[in-house]
Amino acid sequence: MKSDLTVPVIGIVHSPFHEKFGIPRQPNLVQVPAIIEFNAPYDDALAFEGLGEFSHLWLIWSFHQNKADSQSPKKFRTQIRPPRLGGNQKLGVFASRSMYRPSELGLSVVKLVKVIRQNGKAKLLIRGADLLNGTPIVDIKPYIAYSDAIPEAKSGFAQAAPALLEVEWNIVASQQAQALIAQKLFDSEQQGLINELLALDPRPAYQDDANRVYGMRYRQVNVLFKISAGQVQVEAIQRIDKKEI
Template identity: 35%
Template sequence: MTEVGRIFTPYQTKFGVPKQGGMVLSDESYIELSPKFSLDSVRGLDIGQFIWILWEFHQCEGKEKELIRPPKLGGNEKMGVFAARSPFRPNNIAMSLVRLIRIESQDSKVKLFLEGADMVTGTPVLDIKPYHPIADSPWTEYPAPWFVKEPLETKHVEFSCEVPEDYKELIEEVLRLDPRPAYHDDPGRIYVNHLRRLDVHWKVYGETIEVVKTVQKGK
């Protein structure tokens, strides 16, 4: 299978990447199509519409598992790989629903700018398909799986240090989802998220996440 491009996101490492697409909307990302694809390949895609991205779990090679331990279940309960969205799959293929913001073409490079991505930057993209509400929506009501908590549990985010203004919304959206594995419960521990060119240091106490330090990296 040949990739059709690469997606570039704020997420420099797997830790802190949203668990599903659409959870963080201030994370403008883009797909840069492979050189063989021109604007003709995206003709008919409408700005503002939702699209499916099929992509590769390229950092999980050689780790196929039949039973997995979803982190959000505490790391103790096992589920079948086909009952979960674990990256450790027979074929390292994932899919995400994102929203198309704009399309740009410069120097023969076509870029699709998106919101709601949930991939590490540099992830190979295998295919792009339009979302069709009629075809892609369930034809009958279906309850969420038992392990999905509704509504989504979130934390309150506070800042006790200086934060670049153009990062603040992104940091809040990422951290309110509490990126820690469910089995982590150490109030004194400092965690670090790598977002674009900023290292974000934070800790948890109760229902609050406190950002204690940020470090800018390069240009």
């Protein structure tokens, strides 16, 4: 039996997440926009005929920024610590969606907003992706509601949606956001999406320091915040120099 499988990279995701920190731990929790740009010959518009009839897609993609040695067969991780369980309880890797898995492949269902066609080529505008900017796409498949959606399915330790935190912006952060909006470097939709991301508590499960200031990068801004007693306090929002993007 063949032990290795080679698959093509058919496209790349362009998303507002330039760092892993802050990315939702599951797809569709926040309707963040992203674009999938395809490599030739997979960008041929003919390959996308009929796709616009579907509202959602399955994306098969690669965890391309894992540490190089994490996928070595000699270092196969049989167990991981899910953040949902506080980062302390161990479970088998195949009972999780951990990034440290033998195939390095991820699976996400996203909303298809539009198939963009130009000069015989196509790219996709999507929402709800939990993907880092530059993530390689291996394949896409249409989501079929009658077979893919199973209302009575059991979801183990993740049966219920995560609890949400309250998010507040202090005066300084609010003023900075308004200044960026006035300069057309930021907008109210982005601010709303940032609120939704922060409400999911992006911190590592093992960190609970009420005095620690965290930074979450989203597109061209860095959001500084603290979390205490179930509430997120946004301390500041800073523009990132274009050279860093």
